[in-house]
Amino acid sequence: MSQKIVKKIETAGKTRPGRPRGEDTDRVILEAALRLVSTRGFRNVTVDQIAAEAGVGKMTLYRRWPNKAALVMDALLVLVGPRTQFPEAERALDSLESQLFLQARFFSSDYGRLIRSLIAEAQSDMELAVAFRERWIEPRREGVIQTLRKAVAQGELRTKIDFQLATDMLYGPLYYRLLLGTGTIDRAFVRRLLAQFLEGHRPA
Amino acid sequence: MSQKIVKKIETAGKTRPGRPRGEDTDRVILEAALRLVSTRGFRNVTVDQIAAEAGVGKMTLYRRWPNKAALVMDALLVLVGPRTQFPEAERALDSLESQLFLQARFFSSDYGRLIRSLIAEAQSDMELAVAFRERWIEPRREGVIQTLRKAVAQGELRTKIDFQLATDMLYGPLYYRLLLGTGTIDRAFVRRLLAQFLEGHRPA
DNA sequence: GGTTATCGATACCGTCAGTATCGTATTAAG
DNA sequence: CTTAATACGATACTGACGGTATCGATAACC
CATH class of the missing domain: 1.10.10.60 (Homeodomain-like)
Incomplete structure (x- = not known):
């Protein structure tokens, strides 16, 4: 599966015999x-x-x-993935906040159900679990970490940050609420989450 | 289901006709x-x-x-639930740390698979979702909040804490790693998570 | 003894993911 | 134009599994 998810790279104009597959x-x-x-x-x-x-x-x-x-995993990657860009801002912390707001809206939309479904299914489908983690989660975590690094460089966060842990602390609560349904995922939640996070990461 | 989960309260010695159900x-x-x-x-x-x-x-x-x-939900509640007590300590923060360590061990054991399974199944089973949230998650969240309150009273945490958010920040990352498999759930992780949490909740 | 509900066992039903097959259509090669 | 190879929509089929129905036997109460 893993090599099949996300349309195989078109086998280089290779003209195969027989009726070709439908275009779209x-x-x-x-x-x-x-x-x-x-x-x-x-x-x-x-x-x-x-x-x-x-x-x-x-x-x-x-x-x-x-x-x-x-x-379904492919549908997420091909149709939704490209539309989840990281908003750029001069202040990295502004990018981070925008990104968290977008994530909150995303989870609150129908796509939240899609993500929940895939995570649920991945609990009993190893291949899906790997694909979801490597092709969806990890790239987005990497984006967050880049933003955090930039914030450090801008002197907005203290140095010596455990970036993996920081990412867990920012996104863990969002996924937690998405999957457990213990609370709403709105802007107020994100705002307080980020504020509390920053409280623990002030620069010296 | 909800009234059936966790053995119905024995209908008061009420002697019913017919062959009685097996004892154990x-x-x-x-x-x-x-x-x-x-x-x-x-x-x-x-x-x-x-x-x-x-x-x-x-x-x-x-x-x-x-x-x-x-x-299966009943199995969790009846057989595992009673064995997940909150460790008491004079310092509330010690209780909190012990509790997080226990949770990490719990998630790393076979019970982690059980919890993952139930959360996954709950994504397409509303009744199970409600039962899991109300009978498993919420009572344990309440225990955490009590401990946090105690820590505040002991002057170990600042006042004016959003306890729901604080609980999300402590447990969200654990569930996140449990369900996404993005990292190990060991003592080192918990220790750094708690340390970072406390960094943001110092008393004035 | 009659009534009633339990027991283990087994057959059964409905749903659904995934496969096989059929007749047809579409392409390239010869 | 014929042939080979593949794709197409449609449909039948298979196997697994959650849940139900039924059966003969058993164990309580009246």
């Missing part, structure tokens, strides 16, 4: 999967429903992805 | 469920396997719990 069929299927799963949740959507929504036979779907989880 | 059958089934699910995970264990492991017919099981999720 991949995207149509991904969009159908994204739409259904983000509104109803992974377990409440069947593969047949995704195929029907895309106006496609089930085999067309399984010819392109090895299983349901890989398809 | 409940416990035997719960222990089988706990053993299997905590080692293999919820999705990798079938109801038939639990029944076989308990040496019991499947119907005996469904006569006592409405479904698989309720059974």
Whole structure:
């Protein structure tokens, strides 16, 4: 699966025999999967429903992805991933705050259900767990860490920060609320979370 | 389910007609469920396997719990819950640290898989989500908050603390790592997490 | 003894992920 | 134009599993 997630690099114009695959069929299927799963949740959507929504036979779907989880993961990476950019600002802390606000809105939208579904499914699907961690979580953590480094360089945070821990402390509570439903994920929450975080990371 | 989770209060010696239920059958089934699910995970264990492991017919099981999720949740509450006490210490911060260490060990043991399984299942099972939140998460959060209050009273933490947020900041990162697998959950992690938390909550 | 509810066992049902197959369509090669 | 190879939508099928129904036997109370 791991090499299949995120459309294989087109095998270099290699002209294969037989009828070629539909041009935008991949995207149509991904969009159908994204739409259904983000509104109803992974377990409440069947593969047949995704195929029907895309106006496609089930085999067309399984010819392109090895299983349901890989398809939905791909939908997230291809359709949603590129739209989750890190807002740039001169002050790194402003970038960080914007990023946290965006994350809060993201989790509060239908995409929150999508993320929850994938994390849930990943608990019993090792391949999905690896893909989600390496292709979704880690790149975004890296972005956060870069921002934190920049904030340190700008003298807004103390030096000698454990960046992994800091990232856990900023995002852990968001995922915690997303998955446990113990509280709302709104701007006020993020604001207080960040303020408290900064309180513990003042520069000397 | 919610009124069924955690053995109904025995209907007051009420002598019902017909053959009475087995004495310790409940416990035997719960222990089988706990053993299997905590080692293999919820999705990798079938109801038939639990029944076989308990040496019991499947119907005996469904006569006592409405479904698989309720059974496993009950196993957690009945067999594990009572063994997760809050360590007492004169210094509240020592209690807090001990509690976090215990939680880290708990998550690192087979019970970590059990908790992950239930949270995953709860993403598509509203009743389970409510039960898990109200009967497992919330009581333990309340214990943490009491400890934090005590620490404030002892002058170890500043006043005017957002206790809900503080609990999220302490436990969010632990659940985050448990569910995402982004890092180990060991004593070093907990120690640095708590140290960083305290850094942001010094008394005036 | 009659009533009632439990027991283990087993057959059964419905759902769903994933596979196989069929007739058709579309491309490149010859 | 024919042939080979692949994709297509549709549909039937398989296997696994959660949950239900049923059966003959058992154990309590009246």
